[in-house]
Amino acid sequence: MSEHSRTLEQRYDVVVVGGGAAGLSAALVLGRSRRRTLVVDAGEPRNTPAAHMQGYLTRDGMPPAEFLEAGRREIAAYGVEWTAGRVTEAVPDGADGFVVTVDDGRTVHARRLVVTTGLVDELPPVEGLARRWGKDVLHCPYCHGWEVRDQAFGVLAHPVMGAHQALMVSQWSDDVTLFLHTAAPLSPEDRARVAAAGITVVTGEVAGLVVEEDRLTGVRMADGRVVERAVLLAGTLLSPRDGLLTALGAATQDTPFGPFVTVDATGRTSVPGVWAAGNAVGPAEQVINAASGGYRAGAAVNGELILTDLDRKAAALVRG
Template sequence: MNENSFGGTGTAARSGTAAGTRPVTGTDTGAGAYDVAVIGGGAAGLSAALVLGRARRRTLLVDAGEPRNAPAAHMQGYLTRDGMGPAAFLAAGQREVATYGVERMSGLVTDAVPHGDEGFALTLADGRRVLARRLIVTTGLADELPAIDGVAERWGRDVLHCPYCHGWEVRDRAFGVIAHPVMPAHQALMVSQWSADVTLFLHTAPEPSPEDTARLEAAGVTVVTGEVAGLVVGKAGLTGVRMTDGRVVPREVLFVGTRTTPRDGLLTALGAATHETPMGRFVTVDETFRTSVPGVWAAGNVIGAQEQVVNAASGGYRAAALANADLLFADLDRKVEAAAA
């Protein structure tokens, strides 16, 4: 399991405030402002909060509490955390950041606007306001599953997305792949490394290119034309894929590509630049994870669909380190200017 397949932080707010969090209300200014507000409590956000807490920054972590990886039973490929459940991973991260004085607030940030000479005012869905000098946005993305009967119900169990996350656990079983409308052959070719029995269902996707057709033949992938109507599920799980013409193709595991929508509304409202990718339009960041908006960084799936948990955590770490340095030198430069005056 990783952020590429189910990671990130959701958009629905949880009620109440986490233990140990001081809610900021009204028009808190000056000394009442946080150094950094981290918006999103997944791997990237927790990693950023950990770095900032250890740097002795007054840090607020705002978490909407609906991680993208909630349907998955485990996450893989994260050194020393391989096989750990996503909920257990997040709980461990929350405990760690709390030991460094990071405040955690449950809720959904609905608005972020510039405030004063430097800083931002955040508004939560329940009306609370928060001021912060810098922002790190780690709000993840949302998956749109193919509109096929049974796919949503089996998502995260035997309907999967990322072979790096789940391939080992389902290796050598009968795989099915629903072709992605943009890259119809790509996922089938990738998962063929984990099973010699792979069937690609073109569904509504175009025919693969001649080059990919040759690759599919080389990989031993069977191609099935026609639209998929739904899944056939037995007591033990998925048993087949049912076509609209009534055929049932026996399969034990189904891989699907999702349409991904980054939860970047706060960033784009602030004017952050974006760029087009094969997986959609995402906010642009530089090598330090800084967006085009001064004082705003972003990390995790909000900046790309391929940010697995370990990569998201790394991105949050680097964004936090650079945000901290930005604050440090801004404050030192002000002192230098004041002394010269």
């Protein structure tokens, strides 16, 4: 045993890094599988600005904080430990596990890691937009489109996806304006679709938002024009919080949103002993998908540990 591992404060079967939907779901399966599990959570889930979480069957409309609180209660019932904190480093121990460092100075040992650290939305740098994020500036019509259906929608063209979101939003409202802002001109195919959907296209840069009595009322163009709008969809650039995974050498793959760490159907990364789930490895995951991915990863880790331990015992029996 190395000097380092002798000084470890606690040893766990699994450390789950990140306590959002994906992490708590992995932890629930692991706890119910009688695995000694620690969840370390930095407390910045992606949907924090939203008052309600939509589209999660049986929890539709629940406040996100309430959902996570319920999840923490459920994992505690199975003996899973949860701690507030940020994992700053996870390094192989040279044997069959990892040394995990938390930003409060603690160092723990994990036989396996499940990384569910989510992603960061990089908002377009439009004045006033960040302040309305999760209120009347929205990122996804599936999450919040129903609540604002039939209203005057604006869509800020996405640097990667172009007109895509405006086309989607036409399912929720007949009154949609696409602001090209700094995006490239539309392709002939998108121009035809935008025209077919009756979407108004506004060229020129957006300078900021007009907000009155804590409500979005318009989009202010750089030339001074104001286009009245009640809701603005603004796709973001997605930045996965995958630093722990890439530092361990996890392979990535290109996606339309940039490189994301590659996982198989169970969430296994290319690094032995490391699984990942949720938005950290899946740009399109919503809460229910993140929870489902965490469940799969938790079950896969437990299964792998069972077989690893049985193979060791079987080899020892053969050796006599």
